[in-house]
Amino acid sequence: MKPIILQGHERSLTQIVFNAEGDLLFTASKDKIVNAWYTSNGERLGTYNGHNGSVWTVACDSQTRYLLTGAADSTMKLWEVSTGKCLKTWEFLTAVTRVAWSEDDEMALCITEQRTGQPSVIRTFAINLADPAASSSTPLKEIILSGSKATCALWAPLSEHILTGHESGKIAKYDAKTGEEVNAVHESHRANITDIQLSPDGTYFITSSKDKTARIFDSDTLEEMKVFATETPLNSACITPLRPYIILGxxxxxxxxxxxxxxxxxxxxxxxxxxxxxxxxxxxxxxxxxxxxxxxxxxxxxxxxxxxxxxxxxxxxxxxxxxxxxxxxxxxxxx
Structure with a gap:
């Protein structure tokens, strides 16, 4: 299993994602840029320049038309994948630490950092797919978190709920329309949750944590299903299609x-x-x-x-x- 090594960043990686077809890989880094690569041979397709701080997060829509990024410069940007053009910028008071697309690509969510007196906030936005530049700057919903800040999030299947991981180790599920917390698990993880990823069919998801464990939860009930204990802090975890494995890092x-x-x-x-x-x-x-x-x-x-x-x-x-x-x-x- 000889790897293809991609050398296009000067600083550490923060998030990488495949597109839906798997022929492209998007990589975000602390060096302010996002790169797109062909996965078959490691050739760099292009670079998305425009952020003025570390890019913490990246997400590609289901059609590989648009890209969302969030960075330490307190902005979320919407890009056209094929041209590298920045179509829309949302500005906030603190850094954007996670972005995600809804299942139908018509909504986006972002998490802003809890800092300088500002709370951690989950915001959802409507995306105008016909004219992305005309997408509203006003969020559909703001979920202001009074307790532990959210560190990662994704849309649950059907995009009616948002699943979040928190600094305290809490797992929560919010109603995307009302912003209400409909379920939460406090007893599983004991430290900062570093990543959250859905299974291929969306019925369960995996989390990784600094408490040296990864855990699988039911997407509907948040019931803990599996625990994977290691001897090192974990920063990421993913679930492999086709084969019964998970990968931890x-x-x-x-x-x-x-x-x-x-x-x-x-x-x-x-x-x-x-x-x-x-x-x-x-x-x-x-x-x-x-x-x-x-x-x-x-x-x-x-x-x-x-x-x-x-x-x-x-x-x-x-x-x-x-x-x-x-x-x-x-x-x-x-x-």
Missing amino acids: GGQDAMNVTTTSSRAGKFESRFWHKLFEEEVGRVKGHFGPINTLACHPQGRAYASGAEDGFVRVHWFDESYFRSRPFGDLEPEVEV
Whole structure:
């Protein structure tokens, strides 16, 4: 499983996402730019320049027409994928830490940071697909969070609810129209939730946390279904289509990386069996903590972005798809 290494960022990666077809990968970084890449060969398609601070988050719509980004310059921007043109900018009082598209691409959400006396706020906006530049600057709904700030969020299936992960470890579900909290789980994670990603069918989702665990929850009831305990803080987790695996990524905090070997820092991508809750393999390669993971929509590959500034795209070998419960993954996969 030889990786394609993407070298287009000067600073650490913050979020990477595939488009719906899986032929493009979008990467956001602290170096203020967003890159688009062909996943088949690692060629850079283009760059989206316009933010004046670290770009924390990126999301692509289902048709690969438009891109949403959020950054430390307190703006959310809407881009045309094919031309790189910025079509719309929303300005806020604090940094935008997460953006996401609704299922039908007609709404977008963003999370703004809790800072300088400003609360953490989840906002939803209507997107005019016929003329995106004419999209309203006034949010459809503002959900002002009085307790722990939200660190990540996504739309639940049918886009009637919003699922959020919080700094305290709380998982919550909000009504997208009324803004009311309809359900919450406080007892599962014990530390900051770093990522939240849906399963391919949307019926469950996975979270990663600094408490060194990843957990799977039911999208409807928020019932905790599975727990994956590791020995390192986790920054991202994703669910693989086709095969019964999840992939976890993290590692020792960046401030301590220079004094630690890559092996001791635990910078591998970790494969766990989704049902048996057992680790089945690791993929090495990064020289810093893995900050973000994404799975190919058809389950043919996965990508990882790390503190070292590199993105690695791994296309799975044929052995991965064999019918045995664990495929041919070994306890240690050398790359």
